[in-house]
Amino acid sequence: MKLKLLTVAIATMLTAPSAFAQSAELTSAEELQQLLEQIEQLKQRVVDLEQRVAAQQQEQQTSVEDVAPRRQVKNSALAARVERLEEDVQEAQNAPIRVGGAVRAQYVWEDYNDPLKDRGGDFDFDLVRIDFGGEIGDVILSAQYRWFQYMDVVHHAWVGYNFSENWQGQLGVTKVPFGNTPYNSNSYFFSSNFYVGLEDDHDIGAKMRYRDADWDFDVAFFKSDELGGADGLATNKSDRYAYDAVGIRFADEGLYAEPNALAAETNSWALRGVRKWSFDDIRSAEFGASVQWGDMNDGVDNVGERNAWAVHGLYTYDRWTFMGQVTQYDYDMDMANTGIIVGAYNYFDTIPTKATLYSANIAYSLPVKWGPVTNLTFYNDFSLMTDKRFYSEDTLMNVLGVAVSAGGLYTYFDLVTARNQPFVGGSMSGNATDTNTRFNINIGYYF
Structure with missing residues (x-):
């Protein structure tokens, strides 16, 4: 260069x-x-x-x-x-607390209600509900609140903790472990166990749950029902989601009258154990037993005791599900009575102090592709309540129906034939000999 x-x-x-x-x-x-x-x-x-x-x-x-x-x-x-x-996006997609809920309405036709039958049935609002669930740190939270036209109620509200892979503790308004779970039924109307407080019931207490591939165990202690017992501050003892004992029925009172003598569950225990089998990809089964017992209190003193037991089982084969349960309960009260007053849905009813219940259900799940419809579940649920202390006529209910899944919509079509059954023209302590029929369509949007 x-x-x-x-x-x-x-x-x-x-x-x-x-x-x-x-x-x-x-x-x-x-x-x-x-x-x-x-x-x-x-x-x-x-x-x-x-x-x-x-x-x-x-x-x-x-x-x-x-x-x-x-x-x-x-x-x-x-x-x-x-x-x-x-x-940040991942955290937003997996928020610690998830919020969901449902909005439901229903159509009702009843052959025992002449005005309703003459106008071709009614279509009414059912409920709005909000669900909260998730984990904050190691603490599990779950709650649900429901608004009806005539009341608003807590369905459940508890905090929990996973002590290990198998053991979980729950504290608050939590589900009573009893019978087939989560439900002893397929239909919107549950089984007759629900109307005596022995299906999908929630009370205030503490529960320990054990789960593995072969066994389920639950042990729980409940201080009172979800409204705080006989001396709770609720203005109406029947404003609750699930049935609980609220009083003692005397001979001179009607089956639906408000209680004059309060009596509610207190210091109750519940145990549930289930053995599970998985035979292959399409066959599984479980069989178990449940028991609960506790005191009845009028807000001042104990006025009696109660107990209940059940044996229950479930078998699935491919798309078929078979479910059965035998239940017996007994209220041993200190004073003469003609039954126990129970309350729920802004409504009082009378149940016998002792009875035996049988349930047998069958369901078939059919996947489909009909526009938004993805599944049809056909079912028949049968319940029988017999050996009713002080009452001679049995209570029975048969629900033939189909549940339709379509996106966020879940709809029950139920044809109910019943005798002495609440919400089908009767009472659990009724002495009717004729059956009633109700056709019900419950449409729910779940989000």
């Missing part, structure tokens, strides 16, 4: 007219000296040019080396920001 620049400069000077106009006189000492001085100047210019080129190259190299780390830092910061945003 240096030699090339010098050569170009010398050639330029040798051919420039201003420098060599008198070529013949180049031999003179003065002109030779001038030529040497010009060469030295040219050499200095070449050195200066080389230094400037080297400086420019060094500057460019420094700039490149400086930009690379800055780009690395910038890219690293961007990656960290993207990672934080992804974590």
